[in-house]
Amino acid sequence: MPNQNHPTEAGDPTSAPPARVLVIDDEPQIRKFLDISLRAQGYQVALAANGGEGLTALAVQGADLVILDIGLPDKDGHEVLKELRQWSQAPVIMLTVRAGEAEKVAALDAGANDYVTKPFGVQELMARVRGLLRQHAADPHEALPVFDDGHLRVDLSRREVRLHGEPVALTRKEYMLLALLLRHAGRVVTQPQLLKEVWGPTHQHDTHYLRILVGKLRQKLGDEAASPKYIATEPGVGLRFVDASQWKLPDL
Template sequence: MAARMNAAPRVLVIDDETQIRRFLDIGLRAQGYEVLLAANAAEGLAMAATRTPDLVILDIGLPDREGHDVLAELRQWSQVPVLMLSVRDSETEKVRALDAGANDYVTKPFGIQELMARLRVLLRQKAPDGAIASPVYDDGRLHIDFARREVSLDGQPLALTRKEYGVLAALIAHRGRVVTQQHLLRDLWGPTHVEDTHYLRIVVGKLRQKLGDDPASPVWLKTEAGVGYRFLGTG
C-alpha cells in the first residue's frame, strides 16, 4: 500500500475497555493524531489490514482472542510498530510480547504523557516506506486474505487447520528465502518443540496434499533438505 503523504500519524487502538478507548481517543487527538478504535481482535485486524495505521496500541486481554495471538497474526504480513497494553506486569509477560514482535510494552494504569513519549519514539523509528505489506496474496491460483484468514485455490475455498495456515503464512512472509525447521517449530509450536521436526513434516505433507503441490516438482512449497522450506510463489 502506498504511504499517506502529509497526513497526521494514524494510531489504531485495539482494546475492549470503553474507558481506555475513550481516554486514548481524547489524548491522542489532542496531540494531533488520527485515531481508529476497535473493541476486539477481529475488528482490529480488519482495520489494520484496510486502514493502514502508522502504529497499533494493542491490549493483551481481548474478549475474542489473546493479544499475543493478534500480534502473531499481524506480524505475518505487517511490521507496523505495536505497543502492547496490559494489566499483567510480570517480566515473563513483557518478554513474551517483545520476543513475539511487539515494539514496546506499557502496564495499566499508565500516564498519558509517558505513553505519548513512547509513541513518538516508535513513530520516529518507523520504516519510511510504510509498514504494512499487502494483506492479500494472489498469484492467479492461490489466493490468501490474511486479514480474514481465508484461503482459496482456483476459486474454491480451502479448509486449512491452524497449523497448516500458520506454516503457509510464515513461508509467504519470507517468500523466496529459506525458513528453517527450527524457526517454524519455535513460532508455531513453541520453544520446547524445536527438535520435533516430525510435527512439521506431517503438517507440510497435509498442506501439500490440499494444495495439490507435488514435492518432486513444487509450485509453492520447496523442501530444502535438512534445513527447512522455501515458498516459491510470486503473487
C-alpha cells in the same frame, strides 16, 4: 491530559499527513481516553473493541502504529500480535495489567515494539508513541508490503487496487474481503470467519451473502471460479487467496 500547545510530529502543518493510530482494547473507558489523548496530539485514531475488529481495521484501513491490549474478549493479545506480524510491520505497543517480567519478555519476543502496564501515565505513553513513529518513519521498509504479480497490484497501506495498471473500483465490503484473504494468503479462511469479519457476528450462517460478494470481486479482478488465479473456493470450508509469493516492498 497532554499539553495541546506542545508541537508534535503529528501536529506540524508542514509535515506529512497525521499518523494513524489504531487502538485495540475492550474497555470503553480506555478507548475513549486514548481517543481523546491521541487526537489532542494531532493523530488520526481508529478504535476496535476486540482482536477480530482490530485485525480487520488494520488490513482494510492501515495504521502507522497499533496500541494493543493483551486481555481481549475474543483472542489473547499475543495471538492477535502473532497474526498481525505475519503480514504487517506496524509498530505495536502492548497494554496490560500483567506487570511480570516474563509477560513483557514474551510480548517483545513475539514482535511487540514496546510495553506499557496499566494504569499508565498519558505523557509517558505519548512519548513512546512519538518515539516509535520516528523510528518507523526512518525505515521505509516498515511499510506494509504490496501484492504485485505483474497484473494485479494491491497496496494495503494506500488502500489501492489496480489491474493491468488501471484502478479497480471496489465497494467497501469487496475490499474488506480481498484484504482479509490477502493477509491470510495461501491459507484457507473459513466461511464463518469471513462472514463474521465482513458482515458481523449475526451473519455467520448467511453464506449466500459471501457467494454474491466473491462473485462480484472475481469479476472485477478478471478471475474465474473454475480456474482461479487469485481466489479459490475450498468447497464447504471457505476461500483461499491462491498466490502467496508475490509480496514486494512498496515503491518509494
